[in-house]
Amino acid sequence: MARIEVKSEITGTVWQLKAKPGDKVESGDTLIVIESMIMEIPVITEDGGTVKEILVKEKDPVAEGQVVAIVEE
Amino acid sequence: MSWLPEIEELHRRRALAEDCGGPEAVAKHHAQGKLTVRERIAALIDPGSFREVGKLAGKASYDAEGRLTAFEPAPYVMGIARIDGRPVAIGGEDYTIRAGTGFGSDRRKGGQGGFIEDLAYEYRMPLVNLIDGTGGTVNTARRKGYTVVPGYGQDGMERSVDLLGIVPVVSAVMGTTAGGPSMRAILSHWSIMVKGSGQIFAAGPPVVERAFGQRLHKDELGGTRVAVDTAGTIDNVAESEQDCFEQIRRFLSYMPQNVWELPPVVDSGDPVDRCEDALASIVPRSGRQAYNMKKLIGMIVDRGSFFEIQPTFGRAVITGFARMNGKVVGIVASNPMVGGIVDYKAARKQGHFTELCDMFNIPIILFADVPGLMVGVESESDAILREGVRARFIGFQVSVPVFSVLIRKCYGVAGGGFTDRGGLNFKIAWPSAEWGSLPVEGGVKAAYRREIESAPDPAAREKELEAELKRLASPFRTAEAFAVEDIIDPRETRPYLCQFIDALQGRLRSQLGPKFKSGVRP
Structure with a gap:
């Protein structure tokens, strides 16, 4: 099974977790919402599969390019 | 007496050039999922529109009677063609011949300046570079007997720079590209890289390993993830060579032939009054x-x-x-x-x-x-x-x-x-x-800090100020002022x-x- 790293495209803080480990997700689904400069920026998985890990919790600071979730195909 | 013997010789030499680096080298190239430069040109242009220039250039060997015994074509193929009915100058390295490196000709065919770039300049027509060459080699010193300062003699980049203000220039990175060809790729109005087979870098993995002891695959160093997504060195990604040709045609469809003309108007059949x-x-x-x-x-x-x-x-x-x-x-x-x-x-x-x-x-x-x-x-x-x-x-x-x-x-x-x-x-x-110097949220705190802090209920005062400013932020008020x-x-x-x-x-x-x-x- 392929292990896919899902990254935040932007620096900000975790606003909401939309998925949890074990959830089945499809390409284009929002896993996490990052708040950056008063905007809600979705972190979207490009690949479908099962959420293996969510690596952040609400209010955590996140850097651009940081891996925030793992999805297994 | 006719000139038929010489004409036959001409056709024989042209046929030899069609062989690229020979069947073995071509098979190896195909096995990597890559087309030869001749196949690439044919796949990109309007069918049958290629008029090659310089097909006889290359290295020949002769016997004692002066008869041709062997011929290695120049590792660059170029000429004019049509794309969507409009003329373009087009050329590319032939990787099957010594990885598309230079061959010491009297005049460079293309790749870094050369005839094809002069032609695009003189005729004011777009230039398409199909890049698949590794650039300079230390072997040049053996061939010449001396080393050269970068930018010597036929370097040609000055012409590449001239073109950027005159005609559309497209570069496609179709193989592992370093040094001079890398520079050629970037001196363009738009560039594209074929995923998997294209890489671009200042210097490849062996040089990096020598410099830092860091071992990297060429794709990690200069594949699409680094060169396109992260660095923006190259503009777009093609999933395959065919996709690359389709995107080149598409890009050129928006371009004029040169800066003295406007781009072609293409009727899409889409009604102007379509309101979604x-x-x-x-x-x-x-x-x-x-x-x-x-x-x-x-x-x-x-x-x-x-x-x-x-x-x-x-x-x-x-x-x-x-x-x-x-x-x-x-x-x-x-x-x-x-x-x-x-x-x-x-x-x-x-x-x-x-x-x-x-x-x-x-x-x-x-x-x-x-x-x-x-x-x-x-x-x-x-x-x-x-x-x-x-x-x-x-x-x-x-x-x-x-x-x-x-x-x-x-x-x-x-x-x-x-x-x-x-x-x-x-x-x-x-x-x-909505518009302004900065958004009301956050901006209020910066502009009215003292007033907010000294209020009996600072949070409530901040909200009041925000509400007041948001009322003023209606775009209709700005339109009334014709701002x-x-x-x-x-x-x-x-x-x-x-x-x-x-x-x-x-x-x-x-x-x-x-x-x-x-x-x-x-």
Whole structure:
């Protein structure tokens, strides 16, 4: 099974977790919402599969390019 | 007596050139999933339109009687052809012959200057470079008996630079590319890389390993993920060689033949008065929420005409070409899916694209939803201010008409980049638009800090001030003052813009030719 790293495209803080480990997700689904400069920026998985890990919790600071979730195909 | 023996000899030599580096080298090349340069040219151009130049160039061996015994063609194939019926100059390295390195000819055929670039320059026609060469080799010293200073003799890059102000130049990175060919790839108006087989770097993995002891696969060092998505060194990715050729044809369809002409008008059959109802509700009422700007663009421009440039780099800004009632326009739009917040990559991308449109007399439509430049120590360390101001500087210097369509946010230095202060400064807004030096949220705290802190209930006072300022932020108040030229029903955007794009064609025709710009970019 392929292990896919899902990254935040932007620096900000975790606003909401939309998925949890074990959830089945499809390409284009929002896993996490990052708040950056008063905007809600979705972190979207490009690949479908099962959420293996969510690596952040609400209010955590996140850097651009940081891996925030793992999805297994 | 006729010249038939010599004519036969000519045809024999032409046939030898068709063999590229010989069956074994060609089979090896094919096994890597790559076409030969001759196959590539044939796949890209209008069928049967290739007129080759310099096919007899190469290294020949002769016997004592002066008869040809062996022939190795020059590792570069070039000539003229047609793409969508228009002439282009086209050339590429033949990787099957010594990895497409130079061969010591009297005159360079192409690749870094050379005949094909001179031809594109003299005839004022687009140039397409199909790059698959590894550049210089230390073997040159053995061949010449001495080493050379970079940029010696036939270097030719000065011609490559000249071309950038005269005719469209396209580069396709179709193999592992380093040194001089890398430079050639970047000296273009638009570049594309074939995923998997294309890489580009200043120097390849062996040189990196020697320098730092770091062992990297060539794809990790200069594949699409680094060169296109992360660095923006190359603009677009092709999934295959065929996809690469289709994208090159597409890019050229938006380009004029040279700066003295306008791009071709292509009737899309899409009615000018098409008004999409979905535009009335595409923008969420909450200013915090994202929506799909590419979908919005698609509903306004001629159906199916949007071609995105640099789709994976600097994603806060979307850039691309489209048509409005058949006429080519450049689109620069905020991307709310990544907040529309302009980081240094997005600023660089916006500046470059603006300059590209201006060079080829393509009017620009700006779709703004920009909260500002990216803030924070990371962004400041990336020189966001310098990059942001440079993009503004380029914007101030454009000579093509620019429209601002203010969709939602338009704030600060980055917001100013979505207006045309150097020209007509024509701004049309949707009812969802808001603007200012900075957003009310956050801005209130900065401007009224003392008043808020000294209030009996600071949080309540902050909210009161926010509410008061938000009432003043209605776009209708700005329209009353004619500080925005119009507020329009979002559904009218297409007919509104099409009418102005039609009307400005005379302006474009009045300013054809090379553009010389003064000043030092910040």
